[in-house]
Amino acid sequence: MKIHEYQAKELFRKFNIPVARSGVAFSKEEALKIADGLGGFPVVVKAQIHAGGRGKGGGVKLAANPEQLLTIVDQFLGMTLVTHQTGPEGRIVRKVLVEAGQSIDKEYYLSLLVDRQTEKIVIVASQAGGIDIENVAEKTPEKIIKVHVDPLLGIQGYQMREVGFRLGFPALAMKQLYALLFNLYKFFVEYDASLVEINPLILTSAGDVLALDAKVDFDSNALYRHKDLLELRDFGEEDPMEVEASRYNLNYINLDGNVGNIVNGAGLAMATMDIIKNAGATPANFMDVGGGASSQQVENAFRIILADPKVKAILINIFGGILRCDVFAKGVVDAARKTGVNIPVVVRMEGTNVDMGKQILTESGLNLTSASDLLDAAAKIAAAVN
């Protein structure tokens, strides 16, 4: 689960991770009030959306006086911000962070994440912080420092020193960096984060270390033990259909094509999308109803996909293991009747009680096309939309 920068910074404050003074504003008036409270200009205005690349995309601006502040906030609120991480459709800006301007001496990059390969928590740091870090990683990987922390031991003193010395951190600021690393690691572990990224981490001209940005992603499997985080979820940043699907524990991603599909199991769902594409059609979604989904789940899935106006046909691909084909077929027939489906539906079933399942579909009198195997299903669905 992603949160906004302003929310992440509030959490940082609780863990004594130094951030600049700031506040979140939903209107021009609020922005002005916050700037007053910060004790003067310049202030930085940062669009709050769940994506990186805001600086390059024009979502971060400096205001030297109240007039400039009002102009910038007016421009930001309601605008669609496109960055290389939002996709071409961009995101609507609904709030801005107003932060005290800083005099920056040096910018660094710092992040913590779970490294799948080593199965450790890895600290990633670079002297070449700022908006071009992706370029740095690609062209000069030797400038990226990686230190792996054993989750059973936690972060060690020498590991913090290694980050500090390899970053070439000035001796006077080293203690501040160690405290920040220690607290950041603590934050990461205690809150079950999967990513914490500070870009840039800055050294001010006064010699202080500050997290000037904060990007945090949490492990959704661990949210049950962090009830306070649930309140930070911003549904406005998510696809409404995906939100609806998540209410029913359906694993759904909205895509651009016109072939809706319902599959049990994530791997099979991905492979089914591939098959649709190979046959010359394009999937409208990824939908995994779960390996052992109930007929109720199938009905929910059906409803969500039918609500998508771009869907011109539906392919259902079920491998019945725990989920028996006869139970599943009943779910499809019920769902089709209730929703009054009026587009072609191709059903391919295999596994436990498949013959009973096929019989139920045939006897339903509904316009459901049965497919004998995957290749047949792909050919039939492509014929239906092309």
Place this chain on the structure above:
Amino acid sequence: MSIFVNKDTKVVVHGITGKEGSFHARACIEYGTKVVAGITPGKGGQKMDEVPVFDTVSQAIKETGANTSLIFVPPPFCADSIVEAVDGGVKLIVAITEGIPIMDMLKVKNYLTTKACRLIGPNCPGIITPGECKVGIMPGKIHKKGNVGVVSRSGTLTYEVVDQLTKAGLGQSTCIGIGGDPVTGTNFIDVLAAFQADDETHGIVMVGEIGGNAEEQAAAYIKEHMTKPVVGFIAGLTAPPGRRMGHAGAIISGAGGTGAAKIRAFKENGVHTCENLGEIGRICKTIF
């Protein structure tokens, strides 16, 4: 022979009195698996059908000689259950549970590296040696005894592959789902090495997915260490790239992780590559 499980495997089911646990324990028994014990703390002394239930793993091992754990415990308690099995002394743990926090699995995995115990999963369908032993939730009926080893990251996709193999007349030595989570107990290379050493396995089907770089590493291992033919499939080749939040993921994985990179790694390392799931049975028939 076969790998990891056979007719001598004695299973203790964690969470045997729960809905999932009892349902699948019964299906395993029906398949012929020796399910010798169950665990539900507080229900020691009871029975699930004919299976004695114990409060702790160490008791179950002492009384029944169980050597393999099959875990259905809910996510908040699953890491604890895995560690209890490790400390109890079983040699193999199969964790079916989906949704374990990654921080829990990181700790468990790093603990396991110091122990002589194998974990399969979590978030997996389990393992089956057809005709001998099923420790998992896969439908037993689609399998057939034979000489193809199957290793996969997913559940129903594995069933699809096995079903096509069986229909093409190709039986299986052992089929393993290693699980789709970022941190898993057993990886592709562990299984490939075991299949290479197993006399009964003549060829291998490896079913991967986009994301991570386990398939690329496995492909390099295959070229270096395997003499048996391997057929590879990757699910998600046409999936649009995910919208990343930070830069960190990209920094770690570099160019790896995409379907195209995995297919290229397969082809460059002598893995027979299947690009359409509908044809995997036919392709295996030609190669094996």
